[in-house]
Amino acid sequence: xxxxxxxxxxxxxxxxxxxxxxxxxxxxxxxxxxxxxxxxxxxxxxxxxxxxxxxxxxxxxxxxxxxxxxxxxxxxxxxxxxxxxxxxxxxxxxxxxxxxxxxxxxxxxxxxxxxxxxxxxxxxxxxxxxxxxxxxxxxxxxxxxxxxxxxxxxxxxxxxxxxxxxxxxxxxxxxxxxxxxxxxxxxxxxxxxxxxxxxxxxxxxxxxxxxxxxxxxxxxxxxxxxxxxxxxxxxxxxxxxxxxxxxxxxxxxxxxxxxxxxxxxxxxxxxxxxxxxxxxxxxxxxxxxxxxxxxxxxxxxxxxxxxxxxxxxxxxxxxxxxxxxxxxxxxxxxxxxxxxxxxxxxx
Amino acid sequence: xxxxxxxxxxxxxxxxxxxxxxxxxxxxxxxxxxxxxxxxxxxxxxxxxxxxxxxxxxxxxxxxxxxxxxxxxxxxxxxxxxxxxxxxxxxxxxxxxxxxxxxxxxxxxxxxxxxxxxxxxxxxxxxxxxxxxxxxxxxxxxxxxxxxxxxxxxxxxxxxxxxxxxxxxxxxxxxxxxxxxxxxxxxxxxxxxxxxxxxxxxxxxxxxxxxxxxxxxxxxxxxxxxxxxxxxxxxxxxxxxxxxxxxxxxxxxxxxxxxxxxxxxxxxxxxxxxxxxxxxxxxxxxxxxxxxxxxxxxxxxxxxxxxxxxxxxxxxxxxxxxxxxxxxxxxxxxxxxxxxxxxxxxxxxxxxxxxxxxxxxxxxxxxxxxxxxxxxxxxxxxxxxxxxxxxxxxxxxxxxxxxxxxxxxxxxxxxx
Amino acid sequence: xxxxxxxxxxxxxxxxxxxxxxxxxxxxxxxxxxxxxxxxxxxxxxxxxxxxxxxxxxxxxxxxxxxxxxxxxxxxxxxxxxxxxxxxxxxxxxxxxxxxxxxxxxxxxxxxxxxxxxxxxxxxxxxxxxxxxxxxxxxxxxxxxxxxxxxxxxxxxxxxxxxxxxxxxxxxxxx
Numbered sequence: 001x002x003x004x005x006x007x008x009x010x011x012x013x014x015x016x017x018x019x020x021x022x023x024x025x026x027x028x029x030x031x032x033x034x035x036x037x038x039x040x041x042x043x044x045x046x047x048x049x050x051x052x053x054x055x056x057x058x059x060x061x062x063x064x065x066x067x068x069x070x071x072x073x074x075x076x077x078x079x080x081x082x083x084x085x086x087x088x089x090x091x092x093x094x095x096x097x098x099x100x101x102x103x104x105x106x107x108x109x110x111x112x113x114x115x116x117x118x119x120x121x122x123x124x125x126x127x128x129x130x131x132x133x134x135x136x137x138x139x140x141x142x143x144x145x146x147x148x149x150x151x152x153x154x155x156x157x158x159x160x161x162x163x164x165x166x167x168x169x170x171x172x173x174x175x176x177x178x179x180x181x182x183x184x185x186x187x188x189x190x191x192x193x194x195x196x197x198x199x200x201x202x203x204x205x206x207x208x209x210x211x212x213x214x215x216x217x218x219x220x221x222x223x224x225x226x227x228x229x230x231x232x233x234x235x236x237x238x239x240x241x242x243x244x245x246x247x248x249x250x251x252x253x254x255x256x257x258x259x260x261x262x263x264x265x266x267x268x269x270x271x272x273x274x275x276x277x278x279x280x281x282x283x284x285x286x287x288x289x290x291x292x293x294x295x296x297x298x299x300x301x302x303x304x305x306x307x308x309x310x311x312x313x314x315x316x317x318x319x320x321x322x323x324x325x326x327x328x329x330x331x332x333x334x335x336x337x338x339x340x341x342x343x344x345x346x347x
Numbered sequence: 348x349x350x351x352x353x354x355x356x357x358x359x360x361x362x363x364x365x366x367x368x369x370x371x372x373x374x375x376x377x378x379x380x381x382x383x384x385x386x387x388x389x390x391x392x393x394x395x396x397x398x399x400x401x402x403x404x405x406x407x408x409x410x411x412x413x414x415x416x417x418x419x420x421x422x423x424x425x426x427x428x429x430x431x432x433x434x435x436x437x438x439x440x441x442x443x444x445x446x447x448x449x450x451x452x453x454x455x456x457x458x459x460x461x462x463x464x465x466x467x468x469x470x471x472x473x474x475x476x477x478x479x480x481x482x483x484x485x486x487x488x489x490x491x492x493x494x495x496x497x498x499x500x501x502x503x504x505x506x507x508x509x510x511x512x513x514x515x516x517x518x519x520x521x522x523x524x525x526x527x528x529x530x531x532x533x534x535x536x537x538x539x540x541x542x543x544x545x546x547x548x549x550x551x552x553x554x555x556x557x558x559x560x561x562x563x564x565x566x567x568x569x570x571x572x573x574x575x576x577x578x579x580x581x582x583x584x585x586x587x588x589x590x591x592x593x594x595x596x597x598x599x600x601x602x603x604x605x606x607x608x609x610x611x612x613x614x615x616x617x618x619x620x621x622x623x624x625x626x627x628x629x630x631x632x633x634x635x636x637x638x639x640x641x642x643x644x645x646x647x648x649x650x651x652x653x654x655x656x657x658x659x660x661x662x663x664x665x666x667x668x669x670x671x672x673x674x675x676x677x678x679x680x681x682x683x684x685x686x687x688x689x690x691x692x693x694x695x696x697x698x699x700x701x702x703x704x705x706x707x708x709x710x711x712x713x714x715x716x717x718x719x720x721x722x723x724x725x726x727x728x729x730x731x732x733x734x735x736x737x738x739x740x741x742x743x744x745x746x747x748x749x750x751x752x753x754x755x756x757x758x759x760x761x762x763x
Numbered sequence: 764x765x766x767x768x769x770x771x772x773x774x775x776x777x778x779x780x781x782x783x784x785x786x787x788x789x790x791x792x793x794x795x796x797x798x799x800x801x802x803x804x805x806x807x808x809x810x811x812x813x814x815x816x817x818x819x820x821x822x823x824x825x826x827x828x829x830x831x832x833x834x835x836x837x838x839x840x841x842x843x844x845x846x847x848x849x850x851x852x853x854x855x856x857x858x859x860x861x862x863x864x865x866x867x868x869x870x871x872x873x874x875x876x877x878x879x880x881x882x883x884x885x886x887x888x889x890x891x892x893x894x895x896x897x898x899x900x901x902x903x904x905x906x907x908x909x910x911x912x913x914x915x916x917x918x919x920x921x922x923x924x925x926x927x928x929x930x931x932x933x934x935x936x937x938x
Contacts, residue, residue, distance in 0.1 A: 411911055414918055449793040572844075578874055694792070695793065695797070712826060721826045733877060737874070
């Protein structure tokens with residue numbers, strides 16, 4: 001056994017596939033999120049273009065249908081001058097986008113993406129609860145961002161963000177927990193294992209899936225559900241004063257939040273790595289299940305982004321009305337449905 | 348965002364307006380550098396999320412057309428006024444041409460009347476589609492935006508075949524029109540109308556009947572019949588409030604007395620009704636286009652210019668008209684020389700037409716010189732802008748685009 | 764158009780009935796009926812016309828007769844709700860002195876005149892008394908001070924050097 005093999009093992013096992021690093025940075029973390037953003041934004045543009053009788057991006061790399069348009073966009077953001085207005089509160093202004101991105105990725109640290117014990121990032125007993133709790137942290141920094149910007153549009157946007165987050169994160173959390181009521185467990189591994197037989201909880205409890213889907217759509221505020229930063233009256237809402245890379249981070253933050261929620265939806269409702277059964281070994285036990293989850297989550301995101309060509313933007317009070325008057329009762333129904341199914345032993 | 352400056356210490360500077368705000372409100376400046384405003388500014392005082400005072404501040408693209416017109420030959424004013432709304436060029440210049448014709452005492456021949464009607468309706472459709480597209484993107488509905496702008500291209504192409512220019516046609520001139528239509532035009536026009544009828548149904552499906560859009564528009568910005576009358580609102584916005592007034596109906600000009608069409612009137616007066624009014628008007632315009640095209644096919648090669656001007660026409664012009672030379676050939680056909688030295692008898696004339704966005708009004712006064720003494724232009728958007736001030740307060744800030752877009756604003760037109 | 768002539772005469776008669784001795788002259792111009800009233804009877808005439816059914820203002824037109832040292836202000840009014848009256852346009856006009864141009868505002872009678880009166884105010888420097896909100900609408904203060912639509916303001920051949928008093932302008936510059 002030579003030294004190089006040892007170093008190789010260390011790099012592979014202890015660095016790349018060390019679960020906290022792997023899940024945070026590689027799959028389904030930062031790198032996967034970037035690739036997904038590349039694919040999803042391309043898909044979103046192309047799908048919208050198809051519906052809207054136009055071509056979509058094709059100037060950059062026309063042979064592959066403009067697929068790397070996002071790289072060009074990111075380069076532009078990265079090279080753009082970052083203008084910091086005099087009136088902003090500089091420290092929170094600079095830090096909050098970065099913290100927001102990190103916090104947005106943080107729930108991935110709590111999500112097990114395989115059933116092999118050695119590849120759990122944290123003990124999975126309460127992982128659903130922890131993941132859901134961590135996902136509610138990052139919106140706080142959008143509010144901090146809007147306050148630090150010291151701009152009227154930003155403040156209005158921040159207020160809207162806080163309204164929307166309060167309403168829809170609650171729905172998302174309750175929707176996820178209705179599955180916990182079904183399984184009497186917060187353990188995501190156990191939740192996935194229960195779905196191995198093909199009885200996905202999205203099929204058993206479609207109301208919960210629908211409610212969570214809508215809540216994610218609204219709370220991650222992608223176009224055209226971007227009520228906090230709707231450009232026709234608020235310019236860019238909380239991000240009005242941001243330029244260059246910082247603005248790019250903010251835009252990326254929304255996608256990452258959506259990505260993390262898609263992963264959670266995949267695991268909780270769409271069977272996680274099912275029907276694949278992980279076996280010991282890095283590739284078969286860790287890499288493949290993480291890919292399966294990513295692909296399923298990608299499909300969820302693609303459905304979400306297709307909706308942009310169908311819907312317009314809701315008014316903020318209407319969005320809140322839908323949340324508190326329709327979706328919350330619906331969530332409770334989903335919760336009840338989950339309990340009933342557990343009681344009658346359908347699971 | 349409390350300002351540090353107390354109102355007592357503010358020096359009075361030119362151009363600076365100091366308005367005291369009541370407690371717990373703040374001002375938001377929508378525009379002029381704002382993705383949702385266009386070339387205008389709406390100063391909104393907001394209490395929480397509800398607009399309390401709305402002050403439309405316009406004039407960012409003002410060009411003083413009325414003054415420029417006083418220094419130009421009569422004929423040169425037509426391309427000038429066109430710049431107010433290039434997408435509605437025929438409608439915008441037509442009342443000026445009519446007013447001058449009234450002063451000159453010339454009546455255009457029948458064919459010219461039908462040609463003008465035809466182009467007016469093509470322009471109206473293009474203008475409505477433009478407005479609807481902008482409206483769609485205001486509500487975050489990018490599909491309608493793209494569809495409307497894509498379909499508008501069909502009618503711009505029609506206008507190009509007819510006049511040789513996509514936007515600034517300068518088509519109606521005193522005593523007639525600038526040129527005749529090519530022979531294959533009626534066929535193309537029928538194809539376009541057939542296509543557009545199908546598309547309108549799809550617009551209704553994806554936008555007007557979309558539950559999401561309906562909830563944004565229904566019962567938003569309700570303008571009662573009396574309020575609309577008081578404010579002097581014009582165009583589809585007026586008819587969406589239940590007032591049956593359309594210049595084409597009340598004082599038929601050009602060929603509108605001879606073609607059959609309906610005036611869609613809606614009773615609701617909200618933003619949704621204003622959007623529907625436009626769709627229904629497009630439908631009626633398609634009918635008018637078909638009728639006008641039928642008439643033109645039945646009366647080929649009639650004169651399209653008043654005799655007084657036609658007899659001064661150059662030979663080339665007459666050759667093109669008689670079919671010896673093709674349109675869009677290599678020749679440059681100039682206007683009749685009489686236009687260059689035209690002097691209009693003294694007098695005062697007033698003319699109105701129904702442009703795409705509403706009633707367009709010109710007052711022309713001549714003192715017998717080769718330039719007008721005074722031209723007063725009142726464009727439809729200028730008369731609609733007052734509605735923002737009186738209609739918006741009481742609505743939420745997010746209703747601003749829903750109301751603003753439903754009025755089919757067009758800053759270059761109201762600024763003139 | 765014999766019938767049309769008859770109708771025009773009858774509308775002129777009914778205008779005379781409504782306005783009675785307010786009228787200085789009534790004239791059939793091309794496309795509208797010009798009714799000239801004295802300035803102090805303008806508000807009264809407007810009220811009567813509004814009661815008669817003319818419910819909105821189409822245009823507030825000012826014309827500068829520099830030779831006669833006069834402004835002529837015309838309110839082109841018509842009706843939306845009364846279909847018979849909507850076929851006619853009445854020009855309710857009055858003549859005011861060019862040196863001290865004042866006239867009563869009609870914005871309280873016809874709200875639709877509000878923005879148009881503001882426009883006339885900034886372009887001619889004509890002051891509308893009792894206007895609810897007489898501010899500049901389209902122009903900046905520097906340009907409005909030149910009263911650009913008056914006949915003594917001459918546009919230099921299509922150039923963009925409108926003669927602005929830059930010294931005075933710079934003196935009041937605050938940024």
